[in-house]
Amino acid sequence: MSLVDELGTYLGSANTRAQLWSGLAEHCYLALLPIVFGTVLAVGAGWLGRSRPSLRGTLGVVANLVYTVPSLALFVVIPGIIGTTILDSVNVVIALSLYTAALLVRPMLDALDAVPQAVTASATAMGYRPARRFFGIELPLAVPVLAAGVRVAAVSNISLVSVGALIGVGGLGRLFTDGFQREYYAPIVVGVVLTLVLALVVDLLLVALRRFLTPWQRPAPRDPAHAEEVEA
Amino acid sequence: MIPETFAWFGDAANWSGPGGVPARLAEHVGYVALALAVAFVIAMPVGLLVGHTGRGAVLLVGTGNIVRALPTLGVVTLFFLLLADSTPAALVGLVVLAVPPIMAGAYAGVQAVDPHVTDAASGVGMRGMQRLWQVEVPIALPLLLGGVRNAVLQLVATAAVAAYVGLGGLGRYLMDGLAILDYGEVVAGAVFTAALAVVLDLLLAGLQRVLVPRGVRLAELATSKGST
Numbered sequence A: 001m002s003l004v005d006e007l008g009t010y011l012g013s014a015n016t017r018a019q020l021w022s023g024l025a026e027h028c029y030l031a032l033l034p035i036v037f038g039t040v041l042a043v044g045a046g047w048l049g050r051s052r053p054s055l056r057g058t059l060g061v062v063a064n065l066v067y068t069v070p071s072l073a074l075f076v077v078i079p080g081i082i083g084t085t086i087l088d089s090v091n092v093v094i095a096l097s098l099y100t101a102a103l104l105v106r107p108m109l110d111a112l113d114a115v116p117q118a119v120t121a122s123a124t125a126m127g128y129r130p131a132r133r134f135f136g137i138e139l140p141l142a143v144p145v146l147a148a149g150v151r152v153a154a155v156s157n158i159s160l161v162s163v164g165a166l167i168g169v170g171g172l173g174r175l176f177t178d179g180f181q182r183e184y185y186a187p188i189v190v191g192v193v194l195t196l197v198l199a200l201v202v203d204l205l206l207v208a209l210r211r212f213l214t215p216w217q218r219p220a221p222r223d224p225a226h227a228e229e230v231e232a
Numbered sequence B: 001m002i003p004e005t006f007a008w009f010g011d012a013a014n015w016s017g018p019g020g021v022p023a024r025l026a027e028h029v030g031y032v033a034l035a036l037a038v039a040f041v042i043a044m045p046v047g048l049l050v051g052h053t054g055r056g057a058v059l060l061v062g063t064g065n066i067v068r069a070l071p072t073l074g075v076v077t078l079f080f081l082l083l084a085d086s087t088p089a090a091l092v093g094l095v096v097l098a099v100p101p102i103m104a105g106a107y108a109g110v111q112a113v114d115p116h117v118t119d120a121a122s123g124v125g126m127r128g129m130q131r132l133w134q135v136e137v138p139i140a141l142p143l144l145l146g147g148v149r150n151a152v153l154q155l156v157a158t159a160a161v162a163a164y165v166g167l168g169g170l171g172r173y174l175m176d177g178l179a180i181l182d183y184g185e186v187v188a189g190a191v192f193t194a195a196l197a198v199v200l201d202l203l204l205a206g207l208q209r210v211l212v213p214r215g216v217r218l219a220e221l222a223t224s225k226g227s228t
Helices: A003-012 A014-051 A053-068 A071-082 A089-113 A117-125 A130-167 A173-182 A185-213 A224-231 B002-010 B021-053 B057-069 B072-083 B086-111 B115-123 B128-165 B171-179 B183-211 B214-227
Strands: none
Touching: A003 A014, A003 A185, A014 A053, A014 A089, A014 A130, A014 A173, A014 A185, A053 A089, A053 B183, A071 A089, A071 A130, A071 B128, A071 B171, A071 B183, A089 A130, A117 A130, A130 A173, A130 A185, A130 B057, A130 B072, A130 B128, A130 B171, A173 A185, A173 B072, A173 B128, A185 B057, A185 B072, B002 B183, B021 B057, B021 B086, B021 B128, B021 B171, B021 B183, B057 B086, B072 B086, B072 B128, B086 B128, B115 B128, B128 B171, B128 B183, B128 B214, B171 B183
């Protein structure tokens, strides 16, 4: 039977399609929730690095170390540390949140450093207190660099979730263990393609989100009525 | 979990023979080294050439992004079904995943060389290959070796995952331990895999220190000071 026929038979079953949808939904949840948590953690680390510059070296070393640990190792050790069962999907969410944060700490600190001194000084002069200045001025200006890091982290999370299938929590990764056990190409090929499509869609959504969050970076409108406003 | 782990570490049977730690560690390092060597031979010339000529950059970056999104477990199981033999299949999968970071590092390094510098090199009469080896590659070394380090991390992690299709190495402890729910063995596997990744990364960081010419390091230092 050719691969095309095999795929046809595989996708023709309503049972399979239900399995694909639930796998896809689980995959989104397992990959995207850590993006949110990881970004929040990285923003926290950025705040810490800004207010206590002496901690920056430590933050960098810790981030590097976390990033070095192989995913499968992290997935199986987390339940031992926090006391969840090994099949709990929380383990995967925590591990991927840590990776996301580790990946974002360095760009976060660099981006905050790149905010022009004159801007932060103006904000202070206008009466912004440190917290409001951080969230209202410095963080928004760091978004373009941060967004680039988030895109990398999102794609890498989407690919890593599948490894979770080895501990029974893997979204689309189950298609790979399923295909391996049955020596059946169709689920594996479908799983790879769906993962790539998901990564592409999420990446496009993140680009749109960045554009929404950084209106000053959009190309200037042609309408002459607005030209002055843009230049100012 | 901690007593089980200590029991595993304390059991002399786990430290010798074909399933012992030294043998598994050697296997793991062997797979990583072999896959890295093959990936290096494929990726380095392509990355350098694309960086040097500037042709094919879009294709290279696009391919790199797609491969980064590839699920490693999917790649490994797919090659297993295609080749029907664990070790070669896993090794092909490892190479496929190690090529893009090396290629991207080499390309990014050469591409980021200041055009004034390459112009000056041509100005003093250097030919293409001379310019590449004597000017562009030395300046590109930090990024180029950064790509190699990424590839090694990826390889250590993926070789562990490939134990699922029957590859040896440290991943065996993870897979076998999970199969019989021996948590001590699982943790031992995780600890060794993580330690191997950290140690290899540190070794490469040391190598980077030795290989990167002093002038390039000083220039980097000067620009990073200038930007803050």
